[in-house]
Amino acid sequence: MVQKAQGRRVYKTAQGKQVDLDLLISRNELTPAVGNAKVNARGDELGPGGKIVRKREDLMQERYRQSPSMARESVVRQTPETTEEIQPVEQTTASEAELAEWEEDDDGNFIRKAK
Numbered sequence: 001m002v003q004k005a006q007g008r009r010v011y012k013t014a015q016g017k018q019v020d021l022d023l024l025i026s027r028n029e030l031t032p033a034v035g036n037a038k039v040n041a042r043g044d045e046l047g048p049g050g051k052i053v054r055k056r057e058d059l060m061q062e063r064y065r066q067s068p069s070m071a072r073e074s075v076v077r078q079t080p081e082t083t084e085e086i087q088p089v090e091q092t093t094a095s096e097a098e099l100a101e102w103e104e105d106d107d108g109n110f111i112r113k114a115k
Contacts, residue, residue: 009021029042038046043056102110 008023011019011021013019025041030040030044032040032046032050040046040050040052043059044052045054045059047053101112103113105111
Protein backbone atom coordinates (compact mmCIF):
# COMPACT_ATOMS: atom_id res chain seq x y z
CA MET A 1 0.00 0.00 0.00
CA VAL A 2 1.35 3.42 -0.93
CA GLN A 3 1.06 6.48 1.28
CA LYS A 4 1.84 9.93 -0.05
CA ALA A 5 3.68 12.20 2.32
CA GLN A 6 4.83 15.53 0.88
CA GLY A 7 5.26 14.06 -2.61
CA ARG A 8 7.49 11.27 -1.34
CA ARG A 9 7.11 7.57 -2.05
CA VAL A 10 6.52 5.84 1.27
CA TYR A 11 5.60 2.16 1.19
CA LYS A 12 4.26 0.07 4.02
CA THR A 13 5.66 -3.46 4.26
CA ALA A 14 3.70 -6.60 5.16
CA GLN A 15 5.16 -6.35 8.67
CA GLY A 16 3.84 -2.79 9.06
CA LYS A 17 7.15 -0.97 8.67
CA GLN A 18 7.34 2.13 6.48
CA VAL A 19 10.01 2.42 3.80
CA ASP A 20 10.74 5.86 2.33
CA LEU A 21 12.12 5.10 -1.13
CA ASP A 22 13.12 8.70 -1.93
CA LEU A 23 15.22 8.85 1.24
CA LEU A 24 16.75 5.45 0.47
CA ILE A 25 17.64 6.51 -3.07
CA SER A 26 19.17 9.82 -1.99
CA ARG A 27 21.30 8.11 0.68
CA ASN A 28 22.72 5.59 -1.82
CA GLU A 29 23.18 7.90 -4.81
CA LEU A 30 26.97 7.67 -4.83
CA THR A 31 27.15 3.94 -4.11
CA PRO A 32 28.64 1.99 -7.05
CA ALA A 33 26.11 -0.20 -8.86
CA VAL A 34 26.42 -3.97 -8.69
CA GLY A 35 27.65 -5.55 -11.92
CA ASN A 36 30.06 -4.53 -14.62
CA ALA A 37 28.32 -1.30 -15.71
CA LYS A 38 30.91 0.97 -13.99
CA VAL A 39 28.28 3.50 -12.87
CA ASN A 40 26.89 4.53 -9.52
CA ALA A 41 23.21 4.54 -8.55
CA ARG A 42 22.79 8.04 -10.04
CA GLY A 43 24.21 7.05 -13.41
CA ASP A 44 27.58 8.80 -13.16
CA GLU A 45 30.41 7.03 -15.03
CA LEU A 46 33.02 5.71 -12.62
CA GLY A 47 36.74 5.30 -13.22
CA PRO A 48 39.44 3.42 -11.30
CA GLY A 49 38.89 3.40 -7.55
CA GLY A 50 35.24 4.43 -7.90
CA LYS A 51 36.05 8.04 -8.79
CA ILE A 52 33.46 9.90 -10.85
CA VAL A 53 34.85 10.41 -14.37
CA ARG A 54 31.78 11.97 -16.01
CA LYS A 55 28.58 13.14 -14.37
CA ARG A 56 25.19 11.88 -15.43
CA GLU A 57 24.20 15.29 -16.76
CA ASP A 58 27.24 15.36 -19.08
CA LEU A 59 26.48 11.85 -20.31
CA MET A 60 22.87 12.78 -21.06
CA GLN A 61 23.85 15.97 -22.92
CA GLU A 62 26.31 14.00 -25.05
CA ARG A 63 23.70 11.34 -25.75
CA TYR A 64 21.12 13.89 -26.89
CA ARG A 65 23.68 15.67 -29.06
CA GLN A 66 24.54 12.41 -30.83
CA SER A 67 20.95 11.34 -31.46
CA PRO A 68 18.55 14.28 -31.73
CA SER A 69 14.93 13.66 -30.97
CA MET A 70 12.59 12.57 -33.72
CA ALA A 71 10.47 15.69 -33.28
CA ARG A 72 13.31 17.86 -34.56
CA GLU A 73 13.93 15.71 -37.60
CA SER A 74 11.84 16.10 -40.68
CA VAL A 75 11.56 13.70 -43.55
CA VAL A 76 12.27 15.25 -46.91
CA ARG A 77 11.41 13.24 -49.98
CA GLN A 78 12.94 14.22 -53.23
CA THR A 79 11.08 13.57 -56.41
CA PRO A 80 13.29 12.15 -59.11
CA GLU A 81 13.82 14.48 -61.99
CA THR A 82 13.50 12.77 -65.34
CA THR A 83 14.56 14.40 -68.54
CA GLU A 84 13.37 11.73 -70.92
CA GLU A 85 9.74 11.18 -71.70
CA ILE A 86 8.13 7.95 -70.68
CA GLN A 87 6.64 6.11 -73.63
CA PRO A 88 3.31 4.37 -73.02
CA VAL A 89 3.36 0.60 -73.26
CA GLU A 90 1.20 -0.90 -75.97
CA GLN A 91 -1.62 -3.06 -74.70
CA THR A 92 -1.45 -6.55 -76.14
CA THR A 93 -4.23 -9.04 -76.05
CA ALA A 94 -4.08 -12.78 -76.26
CA SER A 95 -5.10 -14.40 -79.50
CA GLU A 96 -8.23 -16.47 -79.75
CA ALA A 97 -6.12 -19.64 -79.97
CA GLU A 98 -4.31 -18.80 -76.72
CA LEU A 99 -7.57 -18.00 -74.96
CA ALA A 100 -9.07 -21.28 -76.10
CA GLU A 101 -6.36 -23.20 -74.18
CA TRP A 102 -7.49 -21.86 -70.79
CA GLU A 103 -10.62 -22.22 -68.70
CA GLU A 104 -11.78 -20.77 -65.39
CA ASP A 105 -12.37 -23.09 -62.45
CA ASP A 106 -14.91 -22.70 -59.62
CA ASP A 107 -12.51 -20.55 -57.55
CA GLY A 108 -11.88 -18.08 -60.36
CA ASN A 109 -8.43 -19.38 -61.26
CA PHE A 110 -7.44 -19.94 -64.85
CA ILE A 111 -6.13 -23.41 -65.63
CA ARG A 112 -5.13 -25.15 -68.87
CA LYS A 113 -7.86 -27.21 -70.43
CA ALA A 114 -7.42 -30.93 -70.17
CA LYS A 115 -6.78 -32.46 -73.57
